[in-house]
Amino acid sequence: MSMILGVPAAVLFGQLLLGIINGAFYALLSLGLAVIFGLLKIINFAHGAMYMLGAMVTVLMFDAMGINYWVALFLAPLVVGCFGMLIEYFLLRRIAGQDHIYSLLLTFGVALMIQGILTNIFGVSGLRYSMPEIFQGGFKLDFMFLPYYRAWVIFVALLVCFGTWFMIEKTKLGSYLRAGTEDAQLMQGFGINVPLLISLTYGFGVMIAAFAGVLAAPIYSVNPVMGSNILIVVFAVVVIGGMGSIAGAIITGLLMGVIEGFTKVFYPEFSSAVIFLVMVVVLLIRPSGLFGKEA
Amino acid sequence: MDHPVNQTDIQQAMLDQQKADHRRKHLLNLVLLVLLLIAPAVIYPVFLMKILCFALFAVAFNLLLGFTGLLSFGHAAFLATGSYTTGYLLSNYSGLTTEMGIIVGTAAATVLGVLFALVAIRRQGIYFAMITLALAQLVYFMFVQAPFTGGEDGMHGVPRGHLFGFIDLENNLAMYYFVLAVFLGGYLLVQRVVGSPFGQVLKAIKQNEPRAVSLGYNVNQYKILAFVMSAGLAGLAGSVKTVVFQLASLNDAHWHMSGEVILMTLLGGTGTLLGPVVGATFVVNLEYQLSQGPLGDWVDPILGAIFVLTVIAFRSGIVGEIQKFVQKNMG
Numbered sequence: 298m299s300m301i302l303g304v305p306a307a308v309l310f311g312q313l314l315l316g317i318i319n320g321a322f323y324a325l326l327s328l329g330l331a332v333i334f335g336l337l338k339i340i341n342f343a344h345g346a347m348y349m350l351g352a353m354v355t356v357l358m359f360d361a362m363g364i365n366y367w368v369a370l371f372l373a374p375l376v377v378g379c380f381g382m383l384i385e386y387f388l389l390r391r392i393a394g395q396d397h398i399y400s401l402l403l404t405f406g407v408a409l410m411i412q413g414i415l416t417n418i419f420g421v422s423g424l425r426y427s428m429p430e431i432f433q434g435g436f437k438l439d440f441m442f443l444p445y446y447r448a449w450v451i452f453v454a455l456l457v458c459f460g461t462w463f464m465i466e467k468t469k470l471g472s473y474l475r476a477g478t479e480d481a482q483l484m485q486g487f488g489i490n491v492p493l494l495i496s497l498t499y500g501f502g503v504m505i506a507a508f509a510g511v512l513a514a515p516i517y518s519v520n521p522v523m524g525s526n527i528l529i530v531v532f533a534v535v536v537i538g539g540m541g542s543i544a545g546a547i548i549t550g551l552l553m554g555v556i557e558g559f560t561k562v563f564y565p566e567f568s569s570a571v572i573f574l575v576m577v578v579v580l581l582i583r584p585s586g587l588f589g590k591e592a
Numbered sequence: 593m594d595h596p597v598n599q600t601d602i603q604q605a606m607l608d609q610q611k612a613d614h615r616r617k618h619l620l621n622l623v624l625l626v627l628l629l630i631a632p633a634v635i636y637p638v639f640l641m642k643i644l645c646f647a648l649f650a651v652a653f654n655l656l657l658g659f660t661g662l663l664s665f666g667h668a669a670f671l672a673t674g675s676y677t678t679g680y681l682l683s684n685y686s687g688l689t690t691e692m693g694i695i696v697g698t699a700a701a702t703v704l705g706v707l708f709a710l711v712a713i714r715r716q717g718i719y720f721a722m723i724t725l726a727l728a729q730l731v732y733f734m735f736v737q738a739p740f741t742g743g744e745d746g747m748h749g750v751p752r753g754h755l756f757g758f759i760d761l762e763n764n765l766a767m768y769y770f771v772l773a774v775f776l777g778g779y780l781l782v783q784r785v786v787g788s789p790f791g792q793v794l795k796a797i798k799q800n801e802p803r804a805v806s807l808g809y810n811v812n813q814y815k816i817l818a819f820v821m822s823a824g825l826a827g828l829a830g831s832v833k834t835v836v837f838q839l840a841s842l843n844d845a846h847w848h849m850s851g852e853v854i855l856m857t858l859l860g861g862t863g864t865l866l867g868p869v870v871g872a873t874f875v876v877n878l879e880y881q882l883s884q885g886p887l888g889d890w891v892d893p894i895l896g897a898i899f900v901l902t903v904i905a906f907r908s909g910i911v912g913e914i915q916k917f918v919q920k921n922m923g
Binding site: 340388391392396397398399401402403405406407408409410411412413414416417529532533535536540566567569570573574576577580581584585 | 663665711714715717718719721722723725726727729730733734737847851854858889890891892893894895896897898899900903904907
């Protein structure tokens with residue numbers, strides 16, 4: 298077996314693949330955070346809980362009603378997105394215009410509630426969700442084995458990331474969004490329902506998180522606390538990328554997944570901390586993040 | 593020409609009012625002090641000590657959030673650093689007096705505070721919050737991996753030892769009065785700092801940072817100093833907590849702890865001296881009461897709900913709302 302940098306190639310590529318998969322999840326989650334923060338200036342501490350809800354809803358819909366993976370891929374984000382819009386409507390709207398810190402604290406409380414309630418109902422041990430039949434097996438490449446499902450996750454995550462970036466940065470709807478959050482009064486004057494726009498934006502960000510949750514259901518353990526630790530990593534990713542930068546969130550997410558994967562090969566004890574270290578180094582050099590504008 | 597006379601009258605009246613306010617405050621403080629001194633006769637001392645440790649932690653945190661306007665989401669790191677350092681020293685060096693262990697623990701947290709401040713001070717608002725959160729997470733992983741911390745299990749059986757080499761702290765009452773003294777020291781220090789010219793600058797930074805900059809203050813220096821002081825006091829709280837419970841655990845380092853101290857401060861009233869103390873008392877009590885009853889599993893959701901309610905409905909917290917009420921109704 299060939300060796301690269303003193304490590305068997307299969308091990309290296311295996312970890313690299315895992316890194317890219319994790320990176321895809323980081324990218325999806327930090328993308329949603331960046332959309333919500335960039336447009337609404339809300340720091341959504343409930344984002345991890347929404348990701349978790351996406352996965353939980355998928356499993357529960359399957360157990361209760363036999364709703365399959367493909368339907369869940371659309372339905373679960375929709376359900377969770379609506380739930381997010383309710384939170385925006387009943388809670389977040391009341392602190393609009395206040396110091397951004399309050400949005401962080403409010404959503405932190407919301408996350409505690411959602412997580413705590415689900416923990417009481419389902420426990421933390423995790424629910425089982427089996428892979429759809431079609432994803433059994435994988436590609437046999439020269440240097441490694443690539444399971445179909447993992448390839449699918451990478452493909453669809455990149456698709457969603459690119460689609461979101463395109464929609465917000467390049468389409469008319471996106472420019473409405475950016476304008477509506479920039480100068481609400483003016484947009485209101487043009488006859489655009491800005492409060493609805495804000496609700497929809499929050500709901501959309503939440504939907505991306507829930508979508509990531511559905512993707513995660515077949516490969517990760519589904520339980521009420523699955524979102525809480527990944528959230529902190531994703532926050533670091535967003536800080537590294539530059540808060541509010543959508544492209545920055547996507548690229549940094551993937552990059553951090555890969556860096557984490559490499560660290561697992563060469564210095565495994567350090568792998569869960571490496572992203573935070575990268576953050577410190579980046580901040581010392583570029584305080585506004587890799588892709589952030591100087592604030 | 594009675595106009596100037598009127599002016600002086602008004603000034604005199606304001607001075608009288610201020611004096612009356614001061615007297616009221618002193619009286620309140622005195623009553624609280626007496627209550628704290630006799631409390632262990634009525635309430636289990638260990639429980640009281642737990643409240644005092646968290647109250648000190650919240651007071652330290654509030655120096656930053658309430659008076660400087662910096663939301664740190666990583667204060668658990670300082671609590672834990674104080675906690676682990678003191679725990680390690682007292683467990684491994686039997687010749688060491690307890691206060692030496694606590695002093696070194698506090699110093700370690702202070703040094704960590706300098707490091708955090710130098711990285712985080714470059715950004716403001718939520719950026720600052722997220723950076724401190726991530727830094728604290730780095731510290732958390734260090735404590736998980738480091739060989740001396742006992743990993744997931746933490747450190748158990750830390751001896752309480754002897755204060756100054758001769759006061760046996762195994763006695764709960766002796767321990768209580770020591771913790772009370774430490775708490776009062778920390779509280780008075782913060783009170784002194786907040787009331788000093790230095791504290792005035794901190795408040796100015798909180799209210800309008802660009803203006804403070806344009807007035808010629810080296811804002812970053814002030815912020816760093818406030819941060820380091822807050823970190824040190826949080827470390828002190830952790831050190832003392834370890835001695836009280838003879839245990840240092842990963843719970844102290846987890847980001848949930850950083851969230852909890854925010855809740856305590858916010859709920860009690862940010863920017864008030866007594867607020868964090870009231871908040872800590874409330875939260876520790878609530879957690880204890882809930883854990884005794886059938887709602888034991890519902891601590892997190894209930895804390896979450898309180899968080900939401902506080903942010904939406906009464907942002908000035910318990911003490912802040914009372915102050916508002918008093919001001920409105922008693923002139």
